[in-house]
Amino acid sequence: MIPLEKIQKLDDYRYLIPRGTRPGMRTDALVYADAGLLEHIVKDLSLEQAVNVATLPGIVGRSLAMPDIHQGYGFPIGGVAATDWHDGVVSPGGVGFDINCGVRLLGTSLSQQDVRPRLRELVLQLFRDVPCGTGGQGHLKLSTAELDHLLVHGAQWMVEHGYGQGADAEFIESGGALEAADPAKVSDRAHQRGRPQVGTLGSGNHFLEVQFVQRIFDQEAAEALGLNPDQVVVLIHSGSRGLGHQVCTDYVKLMHGAMQKYGITLPDRQLACAPIQSPEGQDYLGAMAAAANYAWANRQGITHFTRRAIRRLFGEQTAVRVIYDVAHNIAKRERYQLEGEREPRDVLVHRKGATRAFPAGNPEIPARYRHVGQPVLIPGSMGTASFVLVGAEGAMRETFGSVCHGAGRMMSRTAAKKGRNAKEVQQALEEQGILVKSETRDGILEEVPEAYKDIDAVVEVVHNAGLAKKVARLRPMGVIKG
Amino acid sequence: MEAQIWQANIIPFRDSPSQLRYNQTVAARYEILEHPADVGLLARGTSLAELFENAAAGMMEIAVEPDGVTEHEQKRIVAEATDREALLVNFLQEVLWLVDGEGWLARRVAVTEISDTRVSATAFGEPRNPARHAMRLIIKAVTYHQLSVRQQSEGQQSEGWKAEVYFDI
Numbered sequence A: 001m002i003p004l005e006k007i008q009k010l011d012d013y014r015y016l017i018p019r020g021t022r023p024g025m026r027t028d029a030l031v032y033a034d035a036g037l038l039e040h041i042v043k044d045l046s047l048e049q050a051v052n053v054a055t056l057p058g059i060v061g062r063s064l065a066m067p068d069i070h071q072g073y074g075f076p077i078g079g080v081a082a083t084d085w086h087d088g089v090v091s092p093g094g095v096g097f098d099i100n101c102g103v104r105l106l107g108t109s110l111s112q113q114d115v116r117p118r119l120r121e122l123v124l125q126l127f128r129d130v131p132c133g134t135g136g137q138g139h140l141k142l143s144t145a146e147l148d149h150l151l152v153h154g155a156q157w158m159v160e161h162g163y164g165q166g167a168d169a170e171f172i173e174s175g176g177a178l179e180a181a182d183p184a185k186v187s188d189r190a191h192q193r194g195r196p197q198v199g200t201l202g203s204g205n206h207f208l209e210v211q212f213v214q215r216i217f218d219q220e221a222a223e224a225l226g227l228n229p230d231q232v233v234v235l236i237h238s239g240s241r242g243l244g245h246q247v248c249t250d251y252v253k254l255m256h257g258a259m260q261k262y263g264i265t266l267p268d269r270q271l272a273c274a275p276i277q278s279p280e281g282q283d284y285l286g287a288m289a290a291a292a293n294y295a296w297a298n299r300q301g302i303t304h305f306t307r308r309a310i311r312r313l314f315g316e317q318t319a320v321r322v323i324y325d326v327a328h329n330i331a332k333r334e335r336y337q338l339e340g341e342r343e344p345r346d347v348l349v350h351r352k353g354a355t356r357a358f359p360a361g362n363p364e365i366p367a368r369y370r371h372v373g374q375p376v377l378i379p380g381s382m383g384t385a386s387f388v389l390v391g392a393e394g395a396m397r398e399t400f401g402s403v404c405h406g407a408g409r410m411m412s413r414t415a416a417k418k419g420r421n422a423k424e425v426q427q428a429l430e431e432q433g434i435l436v437k438s439e440t441r442d443g444i445l446e447e448v449p450e451a452y453k454d455i456d457a458v459v460e461v462v463h464n465a466g467l468a469k470k471v472a473r474l475r476p477m478g479v480i481k482g
Numbered sequence B: 001m002e003a004q005i006w007q008a009n010i011i012p013f014r015d016s017p018s019q020l021r022y023n024q025t026v027a028a029r030y031e032i033l034e035h036p037a038d039v040g041l042l043a044r045g046t047s048l049a050e051l052f053e054n055a056a057a058g059m060m061e062i063a064v065e066p067d068g069v070t071e072h073e074q075k076r077i078v079a080e081a082t083d084r085e086a087l088l089v090n091f092l093q094e095v096l097w098l099v100d101g102e103g104w105l106a107r108r109v110a111v112t113e114i115s116d117t118r119v120s121a122t123a124f125g126e127p128r129n130p131a132r133h134a135m136r137l138i139i140k141a142v143t144y145h146q147l148s149v150r151q152q153s154e155g156q157q158s159e160g161w162k163a164e165v166y167f168d169i
Helices: A035-041 A044-054 A114-130 A145-153 A153-160 A188-198 A217-224 A239-262 A278-312 A393-398 A414-415 A422-431 A440-447 A457-464 B049-065 B084-102
Strands: A008-011 A013-015 A031-032 A058-071 A077-084 A102-111 A209-216 A231-238 A321-328 A329-336 A345-352 A376-380 A385-392 A435-438 A468-481 B028-033 B039-047 B073-080 B104-114 B118-127 B148-152 B160-167
Touching: A008 A114, A013 A044, A031 A044, A035 A457, A044 A058, A044 A077, A058 A457, A077 A278, A102 A114, A102 A278, A114 A188, A114 A209, A114 A231, A114 A278, A114 A435, A114 A468, A145 A188, A145 A278, A153 A278, A188 A239, A188 A278, A188 B084, A209 A239, A217 A385, A217 A468, A231 A278, A231 B049, A239 B084, A278 A321, A278 A329, A321 A376, A345 A435, A376 A457, A385 A457, A422 A435, A435 B049, A457 A468, A457 B028, A468 B104, B028 B049, B039 B049, B049 B104, B073 B084, B073 B104, B084 B104, B084 B118, B084 B148, B084 B160
Parallel strands: A031 A058, A435 A468
Antiparallel strands: A008 A013, A013 A031, A058 A077, A077 A345, A102 A231, A102 A321, A209 A231, A209 A468, A329 A345, A376 A385, A385 A468, B028 B039, B039 B160, B073 B118, B104 B118, B148 B160
8 A cells, every 4th residue: 555645645636655765666656536535545456556566677757647537457447658669668468458448439310308218228229239249259250361350441441341430430539450460470369259249248247328418618629529519429448358458458458478578577467568679569559559540440330330330220311420539548659748858758548447638739630620629528327427538738748638538437346336236336327317227237236326436526637637628418328338 | 261150150049047146255255346337256275275275166157057057077286486476477367378379177176285476286077068067258368457465364254365366368
């Protein structure tokens, strides 16, 4: 446990664990939180993990922790760490097992009033049309060659094969495909796990939620993004399924072997890493990019099935467009001008349970949104709220263009299930106007709102710390999960 | 390449009669551990071999209800590592691979040979069948988080082996 006395309050939203706190730390750890959230944060090992991350060779800037931080393996979830592209390391644990677990928001031309009378029908239709994949299989059957093309072209491959609309990929982070993808670095096993799972939602905390825009905070940004009050939107939270998990497993194993070769020792085995400029490091980045593309292709498939289900019920004229899609488990090569340095530096930004949040003017942002900033999608758990924000200048200055990714778990799955009954939970949600359809009983129990931190508090911190600005608050109407 | 939409992939929402008994020792072979985001296992065995067998059984029980799984088929499992802890992880990853990679469920695993760096075993089970097998949780991976494989020293009340391992779900 990091004792509270060792944590220095810098201001209402920033807490510092200075470099000397633990031997081996090459830099400080900085936590974005308010006093209330910090009280919970110190209860698990997340700060220990943030401190361990500060020992990574080649780390640039601080080890950063977002307000939704919770214990992961190696890296905390809600952690950000940048390493020097030339002499730093890459750590698969800094990306996570679910490579490019992320969120996509679809905007429709429907309003709450249009959908409420037919909500149950819509939820059932979506449950039928969007496979969760707990049975192992989706609707698409790809050959290995097709899968390899998909691993290179990501979302665009799906659009070109009939699973999307022309402009979809434009509104995805990185256009829905990372260039560095190398299918040859993805093992046979990962291929085998991935082939039958394209276009499936997954289980655990993955879900598809029909929501309505409850409140707008920033009128100009909302208009640019195409959000209006009472509008019905769909939030998709899903990742790279078995393929990504296998890639991470394969490379963590490989890097354990490599660490001795490169003379790296670390306080936590799960921080297994290799120099970025090493065969192991480059191979991992190639495989990771392929897995990231798989996840974007996956969310594209789900988008297609969702669009079709909505149009089936509400008519072919119903508009369903991609507002944006963000990754929250990924490592990206980016360039930053650091304080006190003359030239900008290339770094590898590890975002594990953290979302990119570029401010207005950044060329990576789709032209339509560039004047307001990059959309940031923050999913809540069932029964609470989700948020749309846009990146702000503070993120570029302080957090390598990053913010939180969600509300963060507080309660273990076993605790969430104690004394609760799935039917009761489902009924309680129905009374709030939220319909849930889950493939498993546990799917409902584990995701009770109490198991998560207060999302409004988490979002307030990033807003007040100047990392991102609130645009809209979304409330769930219907949820499907595995 | 238009996908065939069929309704057979709905696994009916069900209230499983056999509850996964969390935090309750099931014949002391293994127990489920608390973790904010994932699931852990504390496994025991009188020998290293038995420890590994019980760890596999515990992991499979997290993934699927054991009662529906028969032992019609056999598959060989081999794993290697530089040390005992990594060996347990690699071994469990092989069992997990069968589930997600080959659509095959192990009901029981019997270790045939084991050392600190290598294990070979036979898994008894059958291919996954949604009609008969109630899947519980998709285990994404076996992690090294708080991983331990320890032998209880002599003179302690219970001799034998204990292991702790966490899964990403």
